Amino acid sequence: MSYKKLSIILLLLLIFSFSASAQYLEVALVSDIGGFEDNSYNEQLRESLNNVNQNFNLKLEFRESELMTDYQENINHFAENNFDLIWGTGFTMEQAVKEAAQMYPEINFVIFDGIVEEENVMSLTFREEEAAFLAGIIAALKTESSTVAFIGGRETEKIRNFERGFNTGVEVVNSEIEVINRYLGSFNDFSTAKEISGELVSQNVDLIFYAAGAASKGIIDTALEQNINLISLDAGDIDLAPNNILTVIQKNTDYLVEQVIESYYNDNYVNEIKEYGLVDNAFLLEENQAEDRLSQEILNKVEEYKQQFLAGEIEIRQSNQ
Structure with missing residues (x-):
């Protein structure tokens, strides 16, 4: 192999490496009607996503729902903008997540403390x-x-x-x-x-x-x-x-959020119903x-x-x- 060809290959590898490192994961969280100041799981999940962002390259956005009728619009907004992971909070959001998952089969959704049986939804449940x-x-x-x-x-x-x-x-x-x-x-x-x-x-x-x-x-x-x-x-x-x-x-939201984000980065993310308990420090x-x-x-x-x-x-x- 000539020196010129080798230089070109090394340059391409360098460019690829830079572009890969510059990539970020787009993650969105939609609150239920409790809002992000509820001192409960909406607030905890938002804080946990902000915490995990210190170790991962994320683009984070949040939308607060004032009414249950806001759920679908807020989830769909992020799906239409091709976010990588869209989170919903609680069983009251199950139907909205289900409908969004059916409309946007290429998008990955996560529902916290709820179950949605769609191929592109990860359901986080608890014992x-x-x-x-x-x-x-x-x-x-x-x-x-x-x-x-x-x-x-x-x-x-x-x-x-x-x-x-x-x-x-x-x-x-x-x-x-x-x-x-x-x-x-x-x-x-x-x-x-x-x-x-x-x-x-x-x-x-x-x-x-x-x-x-x-x-x-x-x-x-x-x-x-x-x-x-x-x-x-x-x-x-x-x-x-x-x-x-x-x-x-x-629920130990810091641990759970980090597990999901890390699995996505490590290419072992699987959309499934996951159940957590004491053995998981949940x-x-x-x-x-x-x-x-x-x-x-x-x-x-x-x-x-x-x-x-x-x-x-x-x-x-x-x-x-």
């Missing part, structure tokens, strides 16, 4: 019972009355998973503790939530773990009035009752609140029981029926 298991451990270690409760919104499979995980966590710590499980029949019935939580207090309940959607505000009102403890799934609740909420069991206690309201001894105990679960020494009960 709710394992998050609730942590809540049950804390409840058993913290209760003074030896009576705790779980309140769910509608009695769906997902919410019953929270129930059985919570019941298991309480039982492995102390099987003598009574657990009362109640359902509201709705995720929006504030008055029923307040009524049922008040009834539970009259039955000696001093701690409630809940998965009740917007109706949770009724439970929080009762906690403020009756001075009982709560364990939440929504960090936004801390501002409403900072002296009552012991902690929040959160759940965390809200750090500031936990450190403020829980002793280090309790936090150490939670970690001990978590390690026992990961070692296969503890199994989540299959059904409470």
Whole structure:
């Protein structure tokens, strides 16, 4: 090979290398109606994408939805502009993501905490019972009355998973503790939530773990009035009752976002339904609140029981029926 040809090849390789390094991944996030100041998963996902951008070359854009009718327009906007990954937040966005995925089959979509069965959608789902298991451990270690409760919104499979995980966590710590499980029949019935939580207090309940959607505000009102403890799934609740909420069991969005982005860069990204649990480090206690309201001894105990679960020494009960 002549020196001239070799120089040309080296020059082409240099140009290719430069253009490849200059490429960036276009990532978009559409919020649900909670918006990006919800102190919950819209805000957490936005922060996690900004954090992961420190290690990857991303072009990030965000669109906030004020109404559920905004979902489709906001998702389609990014699809029409050929973004590489378009994220949606929560099960209320499932239909909008599904329709966009069908209209734009060449675009990749990610739905956080929802399921869309399309070939170009990655669904990030969670083993709710394992998050609730942590809540049950804390409840058993913290209760003074030896009576705790779980309140769910509608009695769906997902919410019953929270129930059985919570019941298991309480039982492995102390099987003598009574657990009362109640359902509201709705995720929006504030008055029923307040009524049922008040009834539970009259039955000696001093701690409630809940998965009740917007109706949770009724439970929080009762906690403020009756001075009982709560364990939440929504960090936004801390501002409403900072002296009552012991902690929040959160999804580890930093870890999950990095996993998805890294897989895309490493060419092992697969659109599928992915389920995360404790073995994936998918759940965390809200750090500031936990450190403020829980002793280090309790936090150490939670970690001990978590390690026992990961070692296969503890199994989540299959059904409470």
